Amino acid sequence: MDASVAPDVISRPVPPRLAHLVSSISFYRERGVGLTAFRHAAPLALPLLVNLGTPFRIALGRQPDSADAQPSFVAGLFPGPVQIESDGRATCVQIDFTPLGAYRFYGGAVPDLTARMVDLGDVLGRDGRSLSEMVAEAGGWQRRFEIVEDFVLRRAVHEPSPAIAAALNMLWRSAGTARIGEIAIDIGWSRKHLARRFQNEIGVAPKTLAQMLRFHRACSLARSNGADGWAAIAVDAGYADQAHLTRDFRVFSGETPTAWASRLEGTDPRLTREAGG
Known part of the structure; x- marks a missing residue:
């Protein structure tokens, strides 16, 4: 990508007061050149995006078209590729929630966001619409970041179950290799009860999240x-064999491992997220 038209991408360090809620905070502004068939593979973050320019076109598991224009929106976990296009005039502020941070912010609405992108106002009502207006009217990006951060902190009032937090931590620390049955035993629940409660608070089943984590470890x-x-990567990431790894790459990235690697070679590194591409 020509540096003269490269987008402005500003990553704001996550302040300590939000460290238990979000994984990243960023500002993005295009200067005439948009995204073409850009994708994130099974993201582990749940975004809240305040749109200030032309809406992105975003689709889950397929190529987006004009009907997929997404203004300010929130989204849940999706175990597959998220494909994004823009026209060169996209501008936004984005907060990426951790899975537990999303529950603290959205509460019981988290499962309703899974594999969906939902208008900010439809999820947060008048407060969501007011947030968009305040961010648009604010002077300077520093002030816009502060407005979004204050908004998130005020609304993060829901406490996840300690057992679900512990189960998620076990999965995360093991990069998805911990056995679900052993996690259930460790927290004193049945596997079925764990699966139901986990999906209610995280948005996907523990087995699905474990698969996503192993995929990201392989990436x-x-x-x-x-x-x-x-x-060798398959073994180190906890897969039974290379064929198993290849199947997961097709599910989560929509590509074979070699096609995934080839695509990332040509990706602007400022637009490549740390996990999964």
Whole structure:
């Protein structure tokens, strides 16, 4: 991408007061050149995006078209590729929630966001519409960041179940390799009860999140140790074999591992998220 038309991408360090809620805060502004067939593979963050320019066109698991224009919106977890296009005039402020942070912010609405993008006003009502207006009217990006951060902190009043927080932590620390049955035993629940409660608070079943985490682990290993080959990456990421890894890549990225790697070689590094591409 020509540096003269590269988008402005500003990542704001997450302040300590929001560290238990969000994984990243950013501002993005295009200067004439948009995104074409850009994708995120099974993102682990749940975005809240305040649109200030032309809406992105975003679709889950397929190529977007004009009907997929997304203004200010929120979204849940999606175990598949998210494809994004823009016309070169997109501008936004985005907060990426962690799974537990999303529950603290949205409460019981989290499952309703899974595999969906929903208008900010439809989820948060008048407050959501007011947020968009305040951010648009604010002078300077520093002030816009502060408005969004204050808004998030005020509304993050829901406490996740300690057992679900513990189960999520076990999955996360193991990069998806911890056995769901053993996690259930450890927290004193049946596997069925854990699956139901986990989906109610995180938005996907624990098995699905474990698969997403293993996929992201494989992506990270490929970035740092690609020379080792996909068979070695599959073993290190906890897959039964390379064929298993390939199946998950098709599900979560819509590509084979080699096609995924080839695509990322041509991606602007400022637009490549740390996990999953």
